Amino acid sequence: MVRVERLSYNFGRNWAVKDVSFTVEKGEFVFLTGASGAGKTTLLRLLYGALPVTRGLAEVAGFTLNRLKKRSLPDLRRNVGVVFQDFKILPRRTVFDNVALALEVRGIPRQVRERRVRAILRALGLENKSYSLCGHLSGGEQQRVAIARSMVGQPSVILADEPTGNLDLDLSLHLMSVFKQFNDFGATILMATHNRDILACVPEARVIHLKDGGIDGAAPEPEAVS
């Protein structure tokens, strides 16, 4: 589902991602860890096409990013749910609208939209905030809106960047169970996180550890070695 080979990316002289290779099979749950500035966000941005793949190879949900045409970028993004580290929600719209947006751009009819948005908001404990403006939410509530939006389209791949940074442990564990549930239904999940408690709660997940943009040899990572 996600295949990365000798992928590199630089901002000027700063190589934020350096020669990274790994594969995530369909239905796998993989954590991406690493210190602040290690390149986790940059790697994920490459995978959803927010940065161009110039060196190496990247394949996500069947799309080869190296030679992706500009007009099929929306197709890729409909197959990939992304939780952004800085949320990227619209502060002047309601929670419901923000989450429904991901379905609206796909042209999904209103009834289906309503049902699916309600279901996901309930699962994330946001049902009583449906009609609040996102700008009026607490940090943790906003983060949950971002998570809900990434999930509502039932994508085959979810890329989550630090999805529990603003949540307390109990809520984090609950959310992890929601992610796990999606994973059980077949979604491939690649999650960047700092939180060790989070790592612990999906014991069967693989962990890819980044260090200064490259994969840290110390961490067990068979794909990258081969």
Next chain:
Amino acid sequence: MVRVERLSYNFGRNWAVKDVSFTVEKGEFVFLTGASGAGKTTLLRLLYGALPVTRGLAEVAGFTLNRLKKRSLPDLRRNVGVVFQDFKILPRRTVFDNVALALEVRGIPRQVRERRVRAILRALGLENKSYSLCGHLSGGEQQRVAIARSMVGQPSVILADEPTGNLDLDLSLHLMSVFKQFNDFGATILMATHNRDILACVPEARVIHLKDGGIDGAAPEPEAVS
């Protein structure tokens, strides 16, 4: 340094802060905990004058917020360093400029400014990012810029809202030692956090636990009870 008495605040029908009373003495280190949406951010916003104190009493760094004139609000804010949950840094300015801003508005001369900004950036491990634009930083780096800005003015009170949400544990612990150092030099610190590891690393600190906007009786909180 911080005194709050029967403080309440509502957004429409939602009482985000409900009848909260506590006192933080000069030089104390106090944690504010509570689930997502418990009212931590709202309480802190009341304390730095971003929301008006309409019910109850609040006193911070010698300023009584209830009858604070609009023109002395800047004076309050120069005595209070704030780490915002959503950072509130200027993405189009460099790290240095963002941190120096807090000194510039106080009219501190350039040499002093440079020296103090460099010192704080070094302490937070950002010296090699000094001239990067903040919009080009990783989440954790941005958070550290926000922390640096709150500290650089050497305020007597620091209000920190979830200052380690985007940082890995090692870095969080390091930052806590920096906060602790400030505290040892006499700064009063009130920090909202979810992270239990953080709580553990300042064992002598008092913990105020919020629940649905009010102080949770279950947590030991002598001032609030009296």
Next chain:
Amino acid sequence: MIGRILCLLGRGATDMRRRPLAQILTLATVSLVALLAGLFLLALHNFQLELLRNRGRVQFQIYWSQNADMELVKKQWTQLARMDRLERIATFTPEQALQDLSTTLDAGDGLLQLEGDSPLPPTASLSFAVSPDQQDEGWAKRLLSELKALPQVAEVHFDPMQYSLAQNWLEAVQRVVWPIIAFFGLVAAMVVGNTVRLSLLTRGDEVEILHLVGARPWYIRLPLLSTGAIQGLLGGLIGLGLLKLVQLGVQDALAGSPLALRVEFLPLNQAAGLACAAVLVGLASSWVAVRS
């Protein structure tokens, strides 16, 4: 599909509620620019009308031979009086001419003693009012030779200066006006475009987020285009409304003056053109703005 497009276009209208301040500012600017354009057109239109009123006149002075048969001349006068586009005709028998001359010169009775044996011929002065757009090249010359060919007519004078002055004015106006109008349209487009672009700048993050969740370009552009068109339309209409008010105000202000100066409103086609131009400018500028 068509339903979705309509829905997206409609969203452009409902989206306008979301950032009322930016929308109102943009709308105000569009209205005012439309008003300015309208003022310019109004001034131009009334200038042309005034030109037509004052300069579209050609005067002919016809002198018959001194010994012409007065019966025949008088018959010709009645024919001349029925001519096309004739505005005014004044006829003088030799006696009338002498009398007229004498009063003009206030020359006492010296001239009047000549009466009965007036040395002056019968004359007629004819004013034609022809709107300059109907004056083809040789119009006046043809009329001149036509008049000269009348029996017993000795001489026809006409004031070619006045005639060619009108021609020249019109040519000058036409030479200058189109570049100015084009230039003016460009200015309006830039002002409106800038404003639309600025108000889009405030929506930059919205566009970014839509891209990130997989919206296709037209999903993002259509509502913006319809917003642009709606603002153009509303702005154009408001501008025309204001223009009408200005026109009435100016007319009121001029009413007291002894000049018979009228300020007319734009003809319907120009007003409609202005509104259309506003819509097009709104569309075009939001198109340019969303492309980048």
Next chain:
Amino acid sequence: MIGRILCLLGRGATDMRRRPLAQILTLATVSLVALLAGLFLLALHNFQLELLRNRGRVQFQIYWSQNADMELVKKQWTQLARMDRLERIATFTPEQALQDLSTTLDAGDGLLQLEGDSPLPPTASLSFAVSPDQQDEGWAKRLLSELKALPQVAEVHFDPMQYSLAQNWLEAVQRVVWPIIAFFGLVAAMVVGNTVRLSLLTRGDEVEILHLVGARPWYIRLPLLSTGAIQGLLGGLIGLGLLKLVQLGVQDALAGSPLALRVEFLPLNQAAGLACAAVLVGLASSWVAVRS
């Protein structure tokens, strides 16, 4: 303190680099509005010049009595020729007048037989060119009675219509122009103000953050004000430059036409006024924008 204020004002200039797009758009709008205002003033100025050129003329026709002493009359003519503001003088002895009349009427030799005993008096026609702002109320009347008082003068005609027409035009223009200029200034201020405000909207978070870190209001406003003033100044100057180009272009376009129509540039004080107005508008609109 003064150093800090200057530093803040300077920051307004350096801040402009930070959001080049928004700045350029605003600048373009200000320039174009200044240009429009300039075009309006230019049109007005040249209209008034044209008015002065064509309508500031008053013609007097002087008739001496028929038996006037020609020696005396000729002496008067040389005196008249030296009169203030006289533009043109044409004099006719009785013989010349008859000759003139005869050619005009093309009346054959009938009239010329009267020569030596001309029934016409000596006449003179005087054209004065007086700029209307120097025409006080009774100017023409005073001149009229002065001329009438000359010895042996039988009659003086002057065309009061032409004179009062010029007066009336000026009055009408003055009555209408000030409201229009005021209105135009308002329009310009709103367009510029909206643009500045919109470009401030894109800096809203900056202002918020400055407040949050304890900046005093003037610390936030001074740079914005100086940005506004600088944009006004630059825009005004660019607008004037464009106006000069337009004027040259129009003059070129008119050069081919046989009309002696000149298009002059704005006088220095109007140009300076325009630039000042642009600065003031920039200042005022950013002042209004930052207050809210």
